[in-house]
Every structure is written in structure tokens, then in C-alpha cells.
Amino acid sequence: MRAFFRIFLLIIVLLLLVCGGTFLYRSRDRQPGYSLNxxxxxxxxxxxxxxxxxxxITPVLPDTWTDKNNDAKYSEEDGDTYQDRNNNGKFDAFWLAGFHSQRPAxxxxDDLWVRAVVIDDGQTRLAIAAVDVLGLSHNNVVDIRKALPAEAGITYSIVCSTHNHEAPxxxxxxxxSMFKTGVNADYQAFIEQQVVKAVTEAANGLQPARLRFVQDLTGADTLIKDTRKPVVKDAGLYMMQAxxxxxDSTLGSLVVWGNHPETLWSKNLDITSDFPHYxxxxxxxxxGGTVVYASGCVGGLMTTHPSQPVQDPRTGKQILEPSFEKADAEGRQLANLALNALKTDTTKAVSTINIRLLAHTFELPLDNNMFKLGVALGLLKFGYSSWGNLRxxxxxxxINSAAGPLASFLTIPGELYPEIANGGVQQPEGGDFGIAPVETPPLRNLMQGRYKFVLGLANxxxxxxxxKSQWDTESPFTYGLQKSPYGEVNSVGPETAPRIHHEAVSLLKRL
Incomplete structure (x- = not known):
């Protein structure tokens, strides 16, 4: 009997060691020692x-499938079937990000893209690449930087995701399922390679230019619904034309607006770049030229909700139901706002500039238990830079002319609530911490120049x-809600906003 217990205990110890070793391996830092200052x-x-x-970066879909009950979830128990077009005996799917799992394309x-712009002032060569996916981790961005050829001469690269909910x-x-990753490793590597190629191609195509900045701060307000109180939007449309x-020919443009590219909503199964395509x-x-579209402050939640009508500017028709027609009308409205701003804004294009740049890495505590589980299971592969912390x-x-700052840019590593950028952070009754607003002053108050670009989901x-004063996971809930609001479940934790605001304020003051 004693021998049995000794063997049993030995097995338990071995299992614990294997599980512990697996967890440590899965949570390892994928970029050990990486830092930037x-x-x-x-x-x-x-x-x-x-x-x-x-x-x-559009994938090739090996297989298709039949959604028997039209719930946009692949389940053989519901009678869903797949068409094995590559004849390998299994369902090869690209799982669409956002809304819910089990949503195969x-x-x-229309195509997904990586689009890049490179700006060179004779000293600093700055790259901005926007990718039509929901998000890329910092680990992906570091991999891209390491792969950039030295001859491209890039001083600093920014890789943004448009936050597209209709891409793999x-x-x-x-x-x-919630226990299986949706990432196709080969496709992820392909995207990283295409970003490297796009930045390199943009650098190789540098030519003398003039820069012009315009904006429309209110015209796109009717296209956005803030689905969480307090209602604070980031409706401004910001544009840099080269x-x-x-x-007078246009080489290209950078357009930034704060809204989730999810106008087609959760039942769409076609790969598309949503309204940014239009x-x-x-x-x-x-x-003319190449347009790079990047997302601004999309937290809150900034979305063209199915209850939010969009007017087709050609016909005057109000479109409510999620559809490509609705995304088209939204994209056309945004394009019209940008074109009108170019016509009415009196700001002149400049041919001589210089760039003032600050960038640094820092750590954040990971407090989301579901994210921790994702790390332990190997679903989330970013790893810890130090125990319990993310890099x-x-x-x-x-961007400055001889007369001073023309435009300022701030990168945000996620989905910023607009009230942190523009003001309006509240202390609602029922918040978990019962504290006054922490994230003050508003970040745009500290940004220089007339045109203030906030690049969301950047790097x-x-x-x-x-x-933090609006953080709400425990009853009683804020604003008289019967259940906790959406947002915290997909956040690293309550210390994220205070830390990012602190880092941004310090950076902007140094600028």
C-alpha cells in the first residue's frame, strides 16, 4: 500500500512539474531583453x-461551409457542414476575429491590405503601416521591426491595426472554440512579411513632397453610436495629404477616424475591410495616390451599431440593417467629409519640415484572469516581460514647419476611451473604486499644433x-444598469488607463 501511495504521489508531482513547465514555457517573453527609448x-x-x-493580405480560403441555422457559428451539432475543396478530410478555416468565436470566413x-506611408525629413525616417486586422500584438510588431532591412533606413516604425472585425x-x-486559437501561424507570418515589404517599398519610393493637414471635427458624429455611458465620441476625421x-498631384493620404470597422456586424461571413475599404x-x-486608413479612439464603444442609421449621400436613403450598402454609404460620407475639408481648409501645403520624435517601452500589469488563462493555454502568445507584466x-x-508645430501624433497601444483623449471622464455612482477621475487632463489638451492625430491600436x-473611475465589474452597477457594462472583459485591467495616461502625459510634456 505504501508503495502505491509513493507511486501515486510521484505521478502527481511529475504532472505538476509538467504543467508548471508548460505554463512557464507558454508565458515566456517572446522578445527577451527588448526595450526602446x-x-x-x-x-x-x-x-x-x-x-x-x-x-x-487577403487569404485564400481552402474550404467553404453551410450555416444550417444562420447563426454565423460553425457547429456540426447544428447540422453545419463544410465543403472539403482541398480534399484533405478536414475543415480548413480562417476564423474571423471579433463578436464571437466559431465564425469561419x-x-x-474585397481585399484586405497593409498600407504604409514613410515620411523623411532628412534626419528621421518615420514609417506608419496600417493593417486590416482586428489587432496585432507588440510581439508581432517587434518581429516586423527586426525583419526590416537596414537599407530601408527606417528610424522608427508604427504598425497600426484598423481593428477590422471581418478579418482572420x-x-x-x-x-x-474558446479553448482553441483562431490564429493561422502561416498566415500571421505572411502578414508580418507583407508589412515589412510594404514599409520597404514605401521607403524605396520616397520622393520630394508637400504636406497638407485638414480635419473635420464634427461631420462624422452621426455615423457613430457610443454604446456605453458617458456618451463621449471621437468623431473627428483627421487627414494628412502628401x-x-x-x-498638384496627390502621392497619397493618411486618414484617421475613431470607429470600429464592424458595420457589417456579427452575421457577416465574408472577408472584407468593412467601411475603410470604401x-x-x-x-x-x-x-489619386494611395490612402492609408488608421483608427483613432474606438473604446467606449465607438461603433456604427445596427440601431444607427447611415444615410446614403447619393440617394438620401437611410440604411439601418448591417449590409455592404450601409458600409458603402458610411465610407462615401467619410470620403466626402475629407474632400470637403480639403476644399474649405485654408491651411497651405509645406515642403520643408522637421520631426520631433519620442518613443519608449514600458510594462503593464495583466489583471484579466481570462487573459491569464489564455496565456496559460497558449492561446495568447505575447508572454510576460516580467512576472505578471506585459511589455x-x-x-x-x-511634424513642424519653420513657424512651429503643424501636427502632432500620439500612438495608443489599444482601444482608448475617447473621454481620456478629449475630456469627459466621469465618476459614476457604483464604480468599483469610488474614486475621482484619474485620467486628467485630456491628452489632446497637451498635444501641439492645430491637427492632433491619435493613432489607436498602434504597436x-x-x-x-x-x-479607472468608470471601471465597473461588481454590483451595484453604474448608471442604474442591471448588469456590468461591456468593456472590462476585454481589458488588461483597471490600472491600464491610469498607466497609459501617465506615460502619455509624460511623453507629451517632453515633446
């Missing part, structure tokens, strides 16, 4: 050069960045 002061203004590139409506999962949370140095299509048709990154830069995707 850039502080680049501007030289005298010089002639600016700009380059653009656009490369497709079933067709392609790149984070691991939306697979066949013109050829010696003529923004880019219409602007490129009217202006992430922020950057800020200004990381930490989920929702919820003001």
Missing part, C-alpha cells in the same frame, strides 16, 4: 520626402482602455 530632436527644416505602398467580398484572428481569441513637390476607394478615385509601447511625434492591442 528614442528621443530624436529636430534638425533644421529640410525638404520632405514621402513614399506610399499598398500590398494585399465563407467568402471574400491574429490574436488567438476567436477560434473554433502632394508632389512640383505639381473610404480608401472613393478618396483614391477622387484624389508595451507608446510614441509621440510632431499593440491591449483591448479596452477604461478610465
Amino acid at each position: 528614442l528621443d530624436i530632436k529636430p534638425a533644421a527644416p529640410k525638404n520632405v520626402k514621402v513614399g506610399f505602398a499598398a500590398l494585399k 465563407n467568402g471574400i467580398h 484572428d491574429m490574436l488567438g481569441m476567436w477560434g473554433e 502632394l508632389a513637390a512640383d505639381k 473610404v480608401r476607394t472613393y478618396l483614391e478615385k477622387d484624389l 508595451t509601447e507608446m510614441a509621440g511625434f510632431t 499593440d492591442e491591449l483591448g479596452y482602455i477604461v478610465p
Whole structure:
């Protein structure tokens, strides 16, 4: 009997050691020792050069499937079947990110892209790449940077996700089930390679240019619904247009707006870049060049909800139901706002600039138990930079003329609630911490120049960045709600917003 217990205990110890070793391996730092601390002061203004590139990242769908009960979830128990087009005896799916798991792509409506712009002031060569996926981790971004060829001469690269909910999962949370990753490793590697190629191509295509900045701070308000109180939107549409140095032709444009690309909503099974596809299509048709679309402050939750009508600017028709027609009308409205801003804004294009740049990595505590479980199960592969902490990154830069700052840019590693950027953080009764607003002053109050770009989901995707005074997971709930509001479940934790705000304020003051 004693021998039995000794063997039993030995087996238990071995199992614990195996499980512990597996957990430690899965939670390992994927970029050990990586750190960044850039502080680049501007030289005298010089002639600016700009380059653009656009490369497709649309996957090839091996198989298709039949959704028997039209719930957009693949389940053989519901009678769903797949068409084994590659004849390998299994369902090869690209799992769409966002909304819910078990949502395999079933067709392609329009292409997904990585689009890049490179700006060179003679001293600093800055790259911004926007990718039509829901999110990329900081680990992906570091892999991309390590792969950039030295001859591209990139001083600093920013990789943003548009936060598209109609593209394959790149984070691991939306697979066949909650215990299976949705990431196709080969496809993820392909996306990283395409970002490297796009940035390199944009750098190789640098040419003398003039920069012009415009904005419309209110016109897109009717396209957004804030589905969580307090109602604070980031409706501003911000645009940087790059013109050829010696003529009025457009080389390309950067457009930033704060809204979830999920207008097609949860039942859509076609791969698409959602409304950004139409923004880019219409602007490129009217202006020429390459349009790079990036998302701003999308937390809150900023969305074109199915209850939010969108008016088709051509017909005047109000479109309510999620559809490509609705996404088209939304994209056309945004393009029209940008075009009108170009016509009415009196700001002149400048050909000589300099860039002031700050960027640094820092750590955040991971307090979300579901995310911790995802790390332990190997679904989330970002790993801990130190025990219980994640490495992430922020950057800020200004583009200046001889007269001073023209525009400022702030990168945010996730989905920032607009009240942190624009003001309006509240202390609602029922908040878990019962504290006054922490994330003050509003970040845009500290940004220089007339045009203040906030680039969301930049260099990381930490989920929702919820003001700590509004954090609400325990009863009684804020604003008289009967259950906890949506947001915290997809946030790293309650310390995320205070820490990011602190890092941003410090960075902006140094700028």
C-alpha cells in the first residue's frame, strides 16, 4: 500500500512539474531583453520626402461551409457542414476575429491590405503601416521591426491595426472554440512579411513632397453610436495629404477616424475591410495616390451599431440593417467629409519640415484572469516581460514647419476611451473604486499644433482602455444598469488607463 501511495504521489508531482513547465514555457517573453527609448530632436527644416505602398493580405480560403441555422457559428451539432475543396478530410478555416468565436470566413467580398506611408525629413525616417486586422500584438510588431532591412533606413516604425472585425484572428481569441486559437501561424507570418515589404517599398519610393493637414471635427458624429455611458465620441476625421513637390498631384493620404470597422456586424461571413475599404476607394478615385486608413479612439464603444442609421449621400436613403450598402454609404460620407475639408481648409501645403520624435517601452500589469488563462493555454502568445507584466509601447511625434508645430501624433497601444483623449471622464455612482477621475487632463489638451492625430491600436492591442473611475465589474452597477457594462472583459485591467495616461502625459510634456 505504501508503495502505491509513493507511486501515486510521484505521478502527481511529475504532472505538476509538467504543467508548471508548460505554463512557464507558454508565458515566456517572446522578445527577451527588448526595450526602446528614442528621443530624436529636430534638425533644421529640410525638404520632405514621402513614399506610399499598398500590398494585399487577403487569404485564400481552402474550404467553404453551410450555416444550417444562420447563426454565423460553425457547429456540426447544428447540422453545419463544410465543403472539403482541398480534399484533405478536414475543415480548413480562417476564423474571423471579433463578436464571437466559431465564425469561419465563407467568402471574400474585397481585399484586405497593409498600407504604409514613410515620411523623411532628412534626419528621421518615420514609417506608419496600417493593417486590416482586428489587432496585432507588440510581439508581432517587434518581429516586423527586426525583419526590416537596414537599407530601408527606417528610424522608427508604427504598425497600426484598423481593428477590422471581418478579418482572420491574429490574436488567438476567436477560434473554433474558446479553448482553441483562431490564429493561422502561416498566415500571421505572411502578414508580418507583407508589412515589412510594404514599409520597404514605401521607403524605396520616397520622393520630394508637400504636406497638407485638414480635419473635420464634427461631420462624422452621426455615423457613430457610443454604446456605453458617458456618451463621449471621437468623431473627428483627421487627414494628412502628401502632394508632389512640383505639381498638384496627390502621392497619397493618411486618414484617421475613431470607429470600429464592424458595420457589417456579427452575421457577416465574408472577408472584407468593412467601411475603410470604401473610404480608401472613393478618396483614391477622387484624389489619386494611395490612402492609408488608421483608427483613432474606438473604446467606449465607438461603433456604427445596427440601431444607427447611415444615410446614403447619393440617394438620401437611410440604411439601418448591417449590409455592404450601409458600409458603402458610411465610407462615401467619410470620403466626402475629407474632400470637403480639403476644399474649405485654408491651411497651405509645406515642403520643408522637421520631426520631433519620442518613443519608449514600458510594462503593464495583466489583471484579466481570462487573459491569464489564455496565456496559460497558449492561446495568447505575447508572454510576460516580467512576472505578471506585459511589455508595451507608446510614441509621440510632431511634424513642424519653420513657424512651429503643424501636427502632432500620439500612438495608443489599444482601444482608448475617447473621454481620456478629449475630456469627459466621469465618476459614476457604483464604480468599483469610488474614486475621482484619474485620467486628467485630456491628452489632446497637451498635444501641439492645430491637427492632433491619435493613432489607436498602434504597436499593440491591449483591448479596452477604461478610465479607472468608470471601471465597473461588481454590483451595484453604474448608471442604474442591471448588469456590468461591456468593456472590462476585454481589458488588461483597471490600472491600464491610469498607466497609459501617465506615460502619455509624460511623453507629451517632453515633446
